[in-house]
Amino acid sequence: MEEKIKTDSKEHAVEILQQLNEYRKTGRHCDFMIKAGSEELPVHKNIVSASSDYFKAMLSHENVETKSGVVEIKGFDEVCVKKCVDFIYTGDAYVAKEKRETLMGVAHMMQLQRLCDGIAIFLEDDLDPRSFFQTKKIANGYNCEQLEEQCNQFALQRFKEIAQSDEFMDLDEKFISFLIESKETKAQEEGKCKMLLAWTKHDIDERKECFLSLVMKFQLTKMTLSYRRFLVENEPLIFESMQSLRSLTLSILDSHPVNISSKDFDLTENKQLVVFDQNSQGMHSHDVGDKTWTPMQTIDQAIIQNLYSAVVMESYIYVICRNESFYRLEYAESNAKWEQMANINLQYACAVALDGFVYGIEYENASNIMERYDPSNNSWTRLTNKSLILAYESLVAADGKMLCIAGYSIQQYPNKATNQVEIYDPVTSTWSMDNNSLNEARYQASATATEKGIYVMGGCNFYGTSTFITAEFRSSVTKTWMILKLMKCARQNFSSCVIGDKVYVIGGNGNPANIEEYDPETKEWKIIETIQGKNIFSRSTVAISV
Numbered sequence: 125m126e127e128k129i130k131t132d133s134k135e136h137a138v139e140i141l142q143q144l145n146e147y148r149k150t151g152r153h154c155d156f157m158i159k160a161g162s163e164e165l166p167v168h169k170n171i172v173s174a175s176s177d178y179f180k181a182m183l184s185h186e187n188v189e190t191k192s193g194v195v196e197i198k199g200f201d202e203v204c205v206k207k208c209v210d211f212i213y214t215g216d217a218y219v220a221k222e223k224r225e226t227l228m229g230v231a232h233m234m235q236l237q238r239l240c241d242g243i244a245i246f247l248e249d250d251l252d253p254r255s256f257f258q259t260k261k262i263a264n265g266y267n268c269e270q271l272e273e274q275c276n277q278f279a280l281q282r283f284k285e286i287a288q289s290d291e292f293m294d295l296d297e298k299f300i301s302f303l304i305e306s307k308e309t310k311a312q313e314e315g316k317c318k319m320l321l322a323w324t325k326h327d328i329d330e331r332k333e334c335f336l337s338l339v340m341k342f343q344l345t346k347m348t349l350s351y352r353r354f355l356v357e358n359e360p361l362i363f364e365s366m367q368s369l370r371s372l373t374l375s376i377l378d379s380h381p382v383n384i385s386s387k388d389f390d391l392t393e394n395k396q397l398v399v400f401d402q403n404s405q406g407m408h409s410h411d412v413g414d415k416t417w418t419p420m421q422t423i424d425q426a427i428i429q430n431l432y433s434a435v436v437m438e439s440y441i442y443v444i445c446r447n448e449s450f451y452r453l454e455y456a457e458s459n460a461k462w463e464q465m466a467n468i469n470l471q472y473a474c475a476v477a478l479d480g481f482v483y484g485i486e487y488e489n490a491s492n493i494m495e496r497y498d499p500s501n502n503s504w505t506r507l508t509n510k511s512l513i514l515a516y517e518s519l520v521a522a523d524g525k526m527l528c529i530a531g532y533s534i535q536q537y538p539n540k541a542t543n544q545v546e547i548y549d550p551v552t553s554t555w556s557m558d559n560n561s562l563n564e565a566r567y568q569a570s571a572t573a574t575e576k577g578i579y580v581m582g583g584c585n586f587y588g589t590s591t592f593i594t595a596e597f598r599s600s601v602t603k604t605w606m607i608l609k610l611m612k613c614a615r616q617n618f619s620s621c622v623i624g625d626k627v628y629v630i631g632g633n634g635n636p637a638n639i640e641e642y643d644p645e646t647k648e649w650k651i652i653e654t655i656q657g658k659n660i661f662s663r664s665t666v667a668i669s670v
Contacts, residue, residue, distance in 0.1 A: 144171060145213040156183070157194040158209060161202030165209050175212040177235040197233075204230040211239050219243070221255070225262050232266050244271040251278050252457055257291040260299075279303060283311040285456060287319040293326040297334045304338050312413075313346045321361060328361075335361060395623045395667045397630065397639070398441065398455070400431060402659040407441075407455075409668065412623055412641070415653060420455065424462045427451055433487070434664040437477035437499075441666060444473045444484065450497070450504075455668055466502045468495060474663070478521040478550070483507075490515040490534045494526070494548065508553050510546050518571035522578050523600055525549055527558070529580055532567040541565040541585065560604050562596055570620040572627060576600055576644070579608075579627050582615035591616045595642070595649075611649050613638055619665035628652075631662030 147153050147168070154166035172179040182189055189195040197205055204219075204227045211217045211231075217239055219227045224247060231239040247259045248271055256278060263272040279286055283303060286292055300323055303309055304316055317339070324335040339362070344352065355362045396409040398420065405428055407420035423431070430445035440452045448467045454460040472488035473495075482497040484504075492510040497503070510528060517531025526548040533542045543565040545558035562580065569583030569592070581595040591614040596605045611629070618632030627642040639653040 141213065141215070144168065148213055155193065158205065159194060159196045160198075160200060160205035163202045163206055165206060167209060167212075172209075172212055175236065178233065200230050200233065201226045208234050208236060208239065211236060217242060219246075221250075225258060228262050228266055240266065240268070244268045247271060248274045250459075251275070252459070253282055253285040253289065256282075256286050257289065257294075276302070280306055280308045281310050283309050283319075284315055287311075287315070292319065293323055295323070297331065301334065301338060305341055313342050313344070314348065314351045317342055317347070317351075317355070321359065324361060332361070395621075395669050397621060397623070397628060398666050398668050399630070399655075399658065399660040400428075400434065400443075400664045402428065402661065403657065408658065410639070410653065412626075412628065412639075412652060421453060421458070421460065421462075424451070427462060431661050431664060432472055433474045434661075434666050435475045435477050435482055436666045436668055437480070437482055440499075441668070442475070442477075442482055442497075443664070444468055444470075444475055446472060448473075465499075466497070466504055468497070468504050469506070470495060474519055476519050476521045476526070478526060479524070481550075483519065483521070483526050483548075485517070485519050485528065486515070487517075488515060490532070494528075496550075507548070508555060510548075510555050511557065512542070512544065512546060514542065514567075516567040516584075518569050518580060520571040520573050520578055522573040524551075527571075527578065529571050529578075530562055530566050530569055530583065541567045541583075558603070560598070562605050563607055564592070564594055564596070566592055566594075568616040570615070570618050570629060572620040572622050574622050574625060574627070574644075576625075579620065579642070581611060581620060581627075581629055582618060582632065584616050590614075608642070609647055609649060611642075612640055612651050618662050621665060621667035623667055628667075630665045631660055633662065636660065636662055 148166060151166045154168055156167050156169045156172065158165040158167055169183050173183050174180070182195065201223070204223060207217060207219065207227060208230050217227070224243065228240060228243050231243065244263070247255070247262060251259055251274060256275065259271065260275040262268065263275050280303070300320070304320055309316060320335060320338060324331045396411050398407055398409050400423060401408055404419070405425075406422045409418045409420055410416070411418070426449070427443055427445060430447050430449065432444050432446050434441060434443045436442070439454055439456055441455045442450065442452045444450055448469065448471060450465045450468050451462045452465055453462050468484055470484055470486045470491075470493065472486060473484040474487045475482050475484040477483075480499070483494060484497070485491070485494045490513050492513045494507045494510065495504045496507055498505065512528075512531070512533065513535055514528070514531030514533055518529040520527050520529065528546045528548070530542055530544070533540060543562035545561060547556050547558055548554070549556070566580075566583030566585070569580050571578060571580045573579070577600045578598040579595060580598075583592045584590070585592065593610045593614040595608040595611055597608055598605050615629060615632035618629060620627060620629045622628070625644055627644075629640045637655045638651050639655065640649055641652045642649050
């Protein structure tokens with residue numbers, strides 16, 4: 125009875141293939157030629173036949189190619205033809221992003237299924253809002269079912285991002301219907317409706333019937349009354365098909381107890397809170413509408429050990445660390461990595477963004493210094509010094525200017541909180557004192573701004589013996605401060621953000637777990653969420669567009 129000798133058969137096969145590839149490179153024992161453009165690629169019939177059903181069929185009977193010993197592949201990129209031949213001999217493939225679709229076409233033509241599968245996996249791993257449309261085209265064109273399903277799920281989860289691309293307008297009716305009708309689409313009804321309207325108007329004659337069938341499938345009760353009225357008053361595609369209902373709809377809306385005005389829906393206003401969690405060492409986004417949490421990217425160890433404050437500008441989250449280091453992350457890209465940028469020259473800095481720049485001031489140490497970061501050249505610049513030397517002041521951008529509000533003064537004796545406000549004009553590079561001061565002196569407060577004005581909340585009293593529950597509002601029209609209703613929780617050293625017209629406060633060493641919301645319409649505060657299982661950095665919460 126024969127016994128099997130232990131050998132490494134896989135290594136044996138690899139060595140033989142490597143040797144055959146060396147023969148190919150020198151033309152040794154080659155008995156066939158593949159031509160593509162200016163490329164002439166000598167190969168072995170047995171090797172290409174064994175690897176490719178395309179060549180197997182071609183070389184299995186007598187024809188022009190077998191007689192001449194040459195096949196000319198026309199209409200395909202010669203670089204990608206060479207890469208496919210390289211794959212046959214090595215099992216390895218490399219491709220630039222702009223060549224992915226072309227390589228898939230050649231691999232599909234040559235019936236190299238393993239390479240096609242590899243390209244599909246590569247595209248799946250690299251799927252993001254920018255690559256989505258090309259990847260979907262490849263998946264549909266070459267019957268990559270798994271990749272097509274991944275594109276479908278990606279589109280449902282990232283609808284608002286892909287919907288804002290110009291390429292969205294070229295999607296076919298079937299896919300648009302899938303996105304609009306699915307209950308898994310991560311978008312408000314207003315957002316789906318607005319993008320359906322835009323898609324329809326891109327080719328209104330061909331798409332009008334599709335729109336009329338889909339518009340009836342929206343859950344209208346989930347749309348705001350103001351947006352429904354806006355559609356009825358302003359959108360021809362709506363009232364042309366529902367003329368008889370227009371007056372009735374308006375009368376119903378007008379009879380509502382609250383006077384509902386007409387308001388369009390802004391897709392870019394859809395924002396979520398982002399917290400930095402020490403327990404998971406990652407970021408988490410919170411949808412204040414449906415009260416869901418979604419894990420985001422991890423936080424680099426160098427950041428989590430020193431994280432102090434954060435700010436959002438355009439598509440990036442910027443963070444400032446206690447050791448003066450400065451990082452950014454392109455938050456919409458799931459595979460994005462933190463980039464270390466130029467260090468700030470402030471030890472404990474808080475920051476805000478305005479007109480494409482990040483502005484930072486010293487927070488814990490008494491100072492009159494402000495710096496500005498320019499992402500175009502990755503550098504910080506020292507600006508004109510403030511008049512007041514303060515610690516723990518609140519920095520906010522409003523009406524094209526920077527405001528430093530309240531803070532802890534060391535210029536007075538005894539040291540105490542102040543209610544003064546300084547304003548920096550970036551056009552003239554000058555500081556001035558605001559004629560109107562806060563009603564209540566405070567420090568370690570938080571400030572944020574809407575189009576209608578500035579909110580300042582919480583903080584400490586003169587000597588830090590009590591934490592405030594008070595809040596004030598400065599109208600952008602009158603420039604005067606008014607006292608608001610009391611918050612539900614006293615807070616100091618915390619974050620605040622604006623989503624829509626509402627103000628959200630989160631963290632603080634008094635109430636780190638509660639998220640509180642202020643509605644300027646009702647003029648009421650309410651706790652909307654109690655954070656479970658997270659240990660957040662209290663001064664680093666930001667709001668992002670999703």
